[in-house]
Each structure stands twice: as C-alpha cells, then as structure tokens.
Amino acid sequence: MISVRNFTRKYADLTAVDDISFDISPNQVTAFLGPNGAGKTTTLRVLSGYLYPTSGKIEIAGHDLAENAQHCRKLTGYLPENNPLYEEMEVFEFLEWSGLMSGIEKPGLRKTLDSAIEKCALSSVIGKNIGTLSRGYKQRVGLAKAILHNPQILLLDEPTSGLDPNQADETRKLLAQLKKEKTVVLSTHILSDVKAICDRVIILNKGKIAAESATSDIAVNYAGERRITLVLKKDGNQADFQEKLSKIEGVNSVSAKEDGNETVYEITTMSSLDLRERIFNLCLQEKAPMLELYRKSPSLEEIFRNLTQ
Amino acid sequence: MRNSKTIYFIFRKEIAGYFNTPSAYVISIVFLLITGYFFSQPLFLINQAGIDGFVDMVPLLMTFFIPAVTMRLFAEEKKSGTLEVLLTFPVTDLQIIGAKALSSLSLIAIVLGMTFMYPLTVSILGRPDYGGILGAYIGLFLLSVVFTSAGLFTSVLAHNQVVSFILSFLISFVFYMTGKLSPFAPVWLGPYLDFIGVDSHLNNLSRGVLDLRDFAYFISVSGFFLYAARVRLWIMRYD
Numbered sequence: 001m002i003s004v005r006n007f008t009r010k011y012a013d014l015t016a017v018d019d020i021s022f023d024i025s026p027n028q029v030t031a032f033l034g035p036n037g038a039g040k041t042t043t044l045r046v047l048s049g050y051l052y053p054t055s056g057k058i059e060i061a062g063h064d065l066a067e068n069a070q071h072c073r074k075l076t077g078y079l080p081e082n083n084p085l086y087e088e089m090e091v092f093e094f095l096e097w098s099g100l101m102s103g104i105e106k107p108g109l110r111k112t113l114d115s116a117i118e119k120c121a122l123s124s125v126i127g128k129n130i131g132t133l134s135r136g137y138k139q140r141v142g143l144a145k146a147i148l149h150n151p152q153i154l155l156l157d158e159p160t161s162g163l164d165p166n167q168a169d170e171t172r173k174l175l176a177q178l179k180k181e182k183t184v185v186l187s188t189h190i191l192s193d194v195k196a197i198c199d200r201v202i203i204l205n206k207g208k209i210a211a212e213s214a215t216s217d218i219a220v221n222y223a224g225e226r227r228i229t230l231v232l233k234k235d236g237n238q239a240d241f242q243e244k245l246s247k248i249e250g251v252n253s254v255s256a257k258e259d260g261n262e263t264v265y266e267i268t269t270m271s272s273l274d275l276r277e278r279i280f281n282l283c284l285q286e287k288a289p290m291l292e293l294y295r296k297s298p299s300l301e302e303i304f305r306n307l308t309q
Numbered sequence: 310m311r312n313s314k315t316i317y318f319i320f321r322k323e324i325a326g327y328f329n330t331p332s333a334y335v336i337s338i339v340f341l342l343i344t345g346y347f348f349s350q351p352l353f354l355i356n357q358a359g360i361d362g363f364v365d366m367v368p369l370l371m372t373f374f375i376p377a378v379t380m381r382l383f384a385e386e387k388k389s390g391t392l393e394v395l396l397t398f399p400v401t402d403l404q405i406i407g408a409k410a411l412s413s414l415s416l417i418a419i420v421l422g423m424t425f426m427y428p429l430t431v432s433i434l435g436r437p438d439y440g441g442i443l444g445a446y447i448g449l450f451l452l453s454v455v456f457t458s459a460g461l462f463t464s465v466l467a468h469n470q471v472v473s474f475i476l477s478f479l480i481s482f483v484f485y486m487t488g489k490l491s492p493f494a495p496v497w498l499g500p501y502l503d504f505i506g507v508d509s510h511l512n513n514l515s516r517g518v519l520d521l522r523d524f525a526y527f528i529s530v531s532g533f534f535l536y537a538a539r540v541r542l543w544i545m546r547y548d
Contacts, residue, residue: 011548012548045393048397049396049397050393050396050397050546051546051547052546052547054547070399070400070401071399073397073398073399074399076397078397080390080393080394080397082390084389084390084391084393084394085391085394086322086391086394087389088326088329088330089322097318097322098398100314100318101315101318101319101398101399101400102398102399103399145394
C-alpha cells in the first residue's frame, strides 16, 4: 500500500530521516515508534504530502508521490501532530468545508458527514466552535476530518497523545474498527497503544530504522538477550553451581542471590537460544532440587530502551 | 470545474474569516473615515467639487490598508499550524494562493466600492470628468491587485502577521515613492523610476487614458509577486 525507498529528509544541516526504506501492507495498523526527534513526524509529514523528501522514492497505492501529490493526498487522511484546526469555525462547518476540499461532491456530502460524526461521536458538539472544545473532542474532530473522504490510508500523528485514559481508549476502539477497512499508519511514543492496536511496528532512532517487525514477534526478533530465572533449594553449593551454569554454551552471564531457603539464579542468554532444557538437565545431573525455572521475554519498553538509547 | 470549485471553497472560508472578526470592519471604517476627510475637505473649505484629493491620497493610504488586510493570509495559518491542514488537502498551491488573493482583493474592492459615494456626490453638485473618474477607479483597483499580491507574498514569507505587515508596507511604499522621486533623480534615471513606480501609470489612468502598457505593468508586477509566493511555498515544503 505504501512503498518507501531510500527516503532522506534534511532540515538545513540536520538530517531528520536518513536513507530509510520500508513497505506498509494494506489493512494493517503500523506504528512508528521512537524517541523525540527520531523522525516519526517528518516521515508522516512526507507521506501526507505536506513536506517533500530531500531524496528517495515514495509510492502511495502505486502512485508516485512526487509526480502525483494531489492524487496521493486524496488517498490519505491525515491527522497532524498537535491536531491544528480552524478554531474559529464550528465543528459542522469545518467538517463540511473539509469534505468539499477533499473532493466529496455535494449530493453525497451530508451522508458522509453524518457517518463521520457518528463514528467519532461528535453529534453533541456539531454546532459548537472548535476553539471552545476540550482536547478530547478536538482530537475527535481531527480524526473525523481525516476519515471523512473515506481514504484508503490513514496517517495519524500521535492520535492518543494528551487524551485522558477514557478518551484514549475510545480512540483505540475507533482505530481498531477502522483497521478492518483501512491501512492505518500512526506515530506514537505510547507503548501501550502499540501493544493494544498495532500489527506492525517500525522503531526509528536518529532518523534510521532501528527495528521493523510484527508487534507479536518483536521480542523474538529484537530481544538482544533473554533472561532465565532458576530457583533452587539452598544447598550451600552456590558458587560451584553458578560456575557450571556459566559454562553452558550460549550463557552470557549468571548471577546468584540467596533468598531465605532458596537460591535465585538470573541467567542471561543469547536471544536466539532456548537453554531451559539444558539447565534442567544440569539440575538433574547435579541433583539440585529445582523449585522454579522460567524464561522472561523482554517487554516492548525494554526493547525500545535498548534500541534507542 | 473542480479547480474553480476548490478556489471558491477556500475563498468562501477566507471571506468568512474576514467578516467573523472585527479587524476587517475596523480597518474598513478607518479607511473610509480618512478618505472621507480628504474628499470633503476641498468640498467644504474651497467649494471645489472633485475627487482629486481623494485619488491622490488613496495610494498612500493603501500602503497601510492593504498590508493590514493581507498580513493574516498565510502568517496566521503558519502560526496556528493550520497551514499543514490546508496544504494536505488535494489542492494545488496555486489554487490556495489564487483563492486567498481573491478574498483579500474582494474585501478591498468592497471598501473601494463604498467610496463611489464621493464621485456620486460630485456628480450631483457639478459636472465631473466621468472618464477620469472611471480611469482613476480602474487604476486604484489595479494598484490594489499589486499591493495585495505583494502582501500575500510577504505573508507566505513571514512567520507572524506583524513582520508580514511591515515587509508588505515597505514593498508597497517603495512602489509608491519610486515614481515620486523621479523629478529629483538624474535625467537618465528618471524614466526608469517613472516606469517602476506606480505614479505615472496611475496618472495615465486618472486622466482617462487607458493604455495597454499600464495594464501590462500592473498585471506583470502582480504576477511576479504571486509567482514568488508560489515559489516560496514550494521551497517551504523542502525547507
């Protein structure tokens, strides 16, 4: 649906996005994740046609963005960062104007407006000035504007930022509903959003892609190290057993601490290996009474920190 | 068809923007009060029924009035961030520039239209030179097109309305003054200054002389500023 090749964007001497390539498949929610200044907003601004890339080739639904910017803008609905809106306009007036500007013809406009107003739960504020609305409602107006012309692709820059937990939850539900029929690309640094609604995640750091994976596989693909916790009954043989554990191939480090009648070993291993069976066999061999053995996958937060620090 | 519709949608929003805030009313009333004074002064003090005083004064007034009207066009959108909304609609930069220029020009034309009461008064009191009056109004309208284009360009250039106003005023004032300086310039330079400044072109039209060269002058200067605004918007997308 979106194809980006060797995309670079510079602001004077600063390179915001540095030679990145990626593809976004249809009917998926893809998140750009990254710390501030990673290049998320710049990427969305270029995909929306607001800014032009310094170099690279971008295709939206098979159309070259550089050659066909106007048509590509028709195919995308865009919610910019901080959701700027014409605050002096009334909600209905703004949405009607946005619909006309997006190319919706007058005969079908009212139906389209009603559908967007219903989806974004705006019916109670349609006659109010946008400037008087709460942040949550403004965000809904921005979203309604983005989905109004039924675009194939939605580009949403931090759609849940600044919303209270209830409003954020409503937005997540709306996005989950929208993903059935649209390709959604969003940027965020709220990791719970990524886990809740995104099928795919692209982690950006200093303008480069630090990780790209299905959200469910990111722990497997980018874990770096894995941790295994082994709890044995205390038997006074701790140093010797720790030494034997550290000699298992693939173990990076072993630490041990005593906790009452138990000895807890924290073992870090290479991410690609599963050493639980070998550790189990070692325990059998050494006749060490095992109380617990489990592997912990790093959380998205940990992966994010590892990749972006 | 779609192009003209889009221009109309932006134009309609811009016009509503003018009339939904008090600034357009204040600017227009101040303009009418000042021009009214310069029209009525010779009428009552020296019993002279004419619009020469008004016509002489309006170009200078426009160097303030038009920048005050155009300063918000892009600078305000940049400040509030809504330019990002506007520029991501499936419309061309040229449509946006055209619609915004037309909206400012319409407001100026409405205010200029209200000054028709001056020649109307004169026609009741005496027998004015209707050709001259028509020419003067054509000239003032074309001058408005030039100053509006310059104002739109500085609004694209500047990040806030005050800077846009000052830059636009300076550009307009240079065009206003250049012609007036020609009598003091070296002989070889005079004709060039006359050509660059708006004075000689306005004088021709005020005398009722509708010369194609004067029209070409106003249209090409306006075209230059509108094109410069378009280039600046294009550069902004690469900045």
